[in-house]
Amino acid sequence: MKYLFLLISTITFAQQTKSVDFKSVLGQITINAKEQLVSGAVNYFFDVLKPIDTIKIDAQNMTFLDVKINDKVVNFINTGKQLQLIFPFQKGKNILSFEYTAKPKKTMYFIGSESTNNLQIWTQGQGKYTSNWFPSFDDVNEKVTFRLGVTFDANYQVISNGILAEKYRNNSTNYWEYRMQKPMSSYLLMLAIGKFDKKIEVSKSGIPLEMFYEPNTLDKFEPTYRYSKQIFDFLEKEIGVKYSWKIYKQIPARDFLYAGMENTSATLFSSRYVVDSTGFEDRNYTNVNAHELAHQWFGDLVTAESSKHHWLQEGFATYYALLAEKEIYGEDYFYSKLYEYAQQLKQASKTDSILVLNEKASSLSFYQKGAWALHVLREGIGEKSFKKAVRSYLKKHSFQSVNTQDFFDKIKKVSNYDLDNFSKVWLESSSFNSQIANDLLYKNKSIRVFFEIDKLRNIPLPEKEEFFVKTLQSDVYFSAKEAVVYQLINEKFDDKKELLILALETNNLQVRQAVASILTTIPEKFRIQYEGLLDDQSYQTQEIALYNLWNNFPEHRFQYLDKSKNWIGFNDFNLRTLWLSLTLSTAEYSANKEILINELIEYSSPNFEAITRQNALEKLIAFHRITDTVLKNLVDATTSPMWQFSKFGRENIRTLIKNQEMRVSFKRILPDLEENEQFQLNRLLNENQ
Secondary structure, eight states, X not given: OHHHHHHHHHHHHHHHHHHEEEEEEEEEEEEXXXXXXXXXXXXXXXXXXXXXXXXXXEOSSEEEEEEEETTEEOEEEEOSSEEEEEEEEOSEEEEEEEEEEEOOSSSEEEESOTTTTOOEEEEOOTTTOGGGTSOBOSSTTOEEEEEEEEEEETTSEEEESSEEEEEEEETTEEEXXXXXXXXXXXXXXXXXXXXXXXXXXXXXXXXXXXXXXXXXGGGGHHHHTTTHHHHHHHHHHHHOSOOOSSOEEEXXXXXXXXXXXXXXXXXXXXXXXXXXXXXXXXXXXXXXXXXXXXXXXBTTTEEESSGGGTHHHHHHHHHHHHHHHHHHHOHHHHHHHHHXXXXXXXXXXXXXXXXXXXXXXXXXXXXXXXXXXXHHHHHHHOHHHHHHHHHHHXXXXXXXXXXXXXXXXXXXXXXOOOXXXXXXXXXXXXXXXXXXXXXXXXXXXXXXHHHHHHHTTTSOHHHHHHHHHHHHTSOSOHHHHHHHHHTTTTSOHHHHHHHHHHHHHTOOHHHHHHHHHHOSSOOGGGHHHHHGGGGSSOHHHHHHHHHHHHHHOGGGHHHHHHHHTTOOOSTTOHHHHHHHHHHHTXXXXXXXXXXXXHHHHHHTSTTSOHHHHHHHHHHHHHXXXXXXXXXXXXXXXXXXXXXXXXXXXXXXXXXXXXXXXXXXXXXXXXXXXXXXXXXXXXXXXXXTO
């Protein structure tokens, strides 16, 4: 029944678009952060192309007042999902005006609070529907030119799509008005509010690149946004079509749902990528940066008409991000990522039977297989022809919706390549053609070494040791050396010791991290070499090494804890929370156990980001430091908009309540919880009852 409704809705909307053309919209809204309310006035400007008696705008759980067409009151129906305008519309230009109020359950998220001075508000339209906070169009094929005015507390920065055209003070609030010059789909409308500063660079083509940051992260600005201008200049040149929007902004969002989101002219990205130079080695924004920017062409400028053709957005963005990274990190990196994607796709094809050209395809299919398809096509028709076809495709369909055939039509103009077979192999088959992929990968020397290493997987170590030594001492790309290390995981220590020493002597952070990872049991005779990993400029390596050394050598625990007592790590406090956990589990190391417990519990509270809270909760549970406050913080996690964190909360509660004593403890805290928290906990307690 659900699918029948969706089909009817889609057909109905398609009929509307043939009769009505929405041109632009001016929304002027006020946001009440305390009540999490949005209210405002909206004016839609539209042309009726042929007579129609009902016009529909998507609007989830909103109330409406003063609904008028051309300044005359009009009958309307509020279905709770749509605003339906009942009127004998005739051909011509019209203005729809109304006032509305919404309390969005999703799409607009309120993180932190004004009282704790850490408030952020941000939106996520794709997959959640902008119509939860702004009356708009869920169908991506209806494109409108947006102007959005926002009134909010003057102590905060307000950011939206397009150019800031107007800003003025009104007592304790500011009014900000942003304007787009070209149409876009409603899911790309965005809003971000927080205490931000910004720095501006200018691209070679003259586009202002605004990069926002929270004031307390200024020292992380350069590594966070490293290569941003280079990526922009490269993609504009590589794609061959000038960036279509007047400005480009990037804003870090706390507890963001995804890695990033390509809202037109204004990308939001997860604050987990706000890093210093050490953090950059393990967790940098480069790929996400390039991916979301590529979407400004593939997704925002041209938009897939339906989910069936979603690869036209994600496959293109994934591939062009790789091309940008190739420009930065080199050809070996590029091929190593293609190899990684190929391995993932080969494994997934054993169980995933859904094709790329299917609205239910997996992210791996849309993103990585889509990227591989484009690489095969580019190699097949040649770089020059591929670029020409992409330019023609983008220029012909700018500010429009597209399907796969639209792209193929442009390929046909420049090549006689067999697109029918290409589509069957790469878009209409669930299998992954390893032979074609391997032939292309073999062009790279490091990948050829990688394949040789992979062939030796089941060969006894004495028979491959000489080759491993040669590889570790060569200048081959580090991923091949990593592969050598990972093949040693089940070998006896004495048999692999010299190879491990050679791996450490490469002085490559990733190869050394591989050694740290595979050696969970550390012999005394290797302790000194392993301790050197504590000095690596990698928070991830330090975390692995600190725990393994503490666990293996109880007699040296004081030494390790002294060395790491001032470590913080990423912005999720991974090293600090580990140190607290280990200290609390080390007898007689500290006399202030209560202070340390309270610090660790505080990191699990709503005063911190979800990734920090999860780190702290994992350690509190693992080291059995569970108090009522910890339980409350765990229940609060289940209400997080960040699905990974809410899932973490639910799964851990399910595990804990298997213990009768824990179940009693959860029931005891129920009356102290917020209503939404009580709902989540009760649902978990009543499962399987």
